[in-house]
Amino acid sequence: MIEELRDLITGARWVLFDFDGPLCRLFAGHRAHDVADSLADRLERHGRPVPLTEEERAFGDPYTVLRAVARARPGSELVRTLEEELTREELRAAATARPTPYADPLVRTWSAVGGRLALMTDSSPLVAEEYLTGRGLAGCFTPHIYGRTPGPDHPEPGPDRLGRALTAWGARPAETLRIGGTPSDLFAARETGVRFLGHARDERRTRRLLGAGAAVVVDDLEPVLRVVRATARV
Template sequence: MTAETETERNELRALSRGVRVVLWDFDGPICRLFAGHSAERVANDLAAWLEGRGLHGLLTESERESLDPHVVLRAVDRRHPGSDLVAELEERLTQEELRATASAMPTPYADPLIRTWTAVGARLAITTNNSPRVVREYLASRRLVPCFAPHIYGRTQELNHLKPHPHCLNRALNAMGAAPTSALMIGDTPSDLFAARAAGVPFLGYARSDRKSKLLRDAGATTVVDSLEPVLRLVRDLRQA
């Protein structure tokens, strides 16, 4: 939705009302991490690295063709949980994510929305499947670390806790002493929606394309925006109230 109609504005206003804590997914709502550093190439490189070690059989054909590095990582972890192999694969992915931060593209309106929400007294946290090292490096480049620190909850060695598991959301809520109903999760994938639902947190979908919007709505998201601009307007109204 573009939040242009009165009904849509009211829907977004109702979702935002009373929010004390905002849980942000990272790659999507805050930036396009792989805007200049292809996630598909990273996934292929991880699969090729496994193949070069005679481990081609660890991935199914659909997993090899997923073009999603997290699919590759989780697939190996399911078959060899907690192994040195998984730890090395995760570190390789982290290094690729760190390289990607140099060309990451900020999501339009994300920076001012983060600063404005902080200014009106909301507390913010990152709840992501990306490495927390990557998140900190990107936020530092945008001078946004003070808006979130220390509440940055990303990928750990416990890969079974990646979203759609609500682990990172629950860590954030517990650390901030926040009730789920006082929070709002902003995410751009069905796994974000499912994690928010499992944690009891209201969800706002962000979709930069019709395809992403359809995926979110088909998964059950009821409020989806294609721009953060109407959210920024609402929060600015709160600041002026």
């Protein structure tokens, strides 16, 4: 694992973090499943059932609900209303978000040794900025925080969105490392030629990433921190 991490990290001048997972557990005290159910129930009460698979419903991801509605009714007022409601729920969740162990020192260390850090998330950028400011980490990322924005395609992760972020950031794909927690993160990184390090906080998420083809998945950032520190001393 250490050798694989060293291969990924060495030569990675740009590091693009996901937010919920690698940096924190956003819904630690405000359950994501409850938020997803609330969004879906609101739609069904108004006669607009969400086109979700059984697996998607079981996973309880509010972002999946928003993406499903955006696909079914792109650019609609309904999508905008749901996005605004989700942002309110995220802001509530940020107050009780739980930092991922070793994430704070990893960010500070990587920034201190010259790494160029950015954040790309399906969450609202307002939420990410509020959390990072509260942890004293905003300066390590700003102005390169790429979050959900209004628009017909805004909830959908993918290589086009990642490519636009890299262009705005001025990053070279071959020298960029994406730290993400979903198969969508992996596929987007692969399509754009970006290195990928999977982070999963439980066995189910680990299996999803490995099943999607991720070469390296960690459930603990401590070895990543060790490699960053060792690489900086070389």
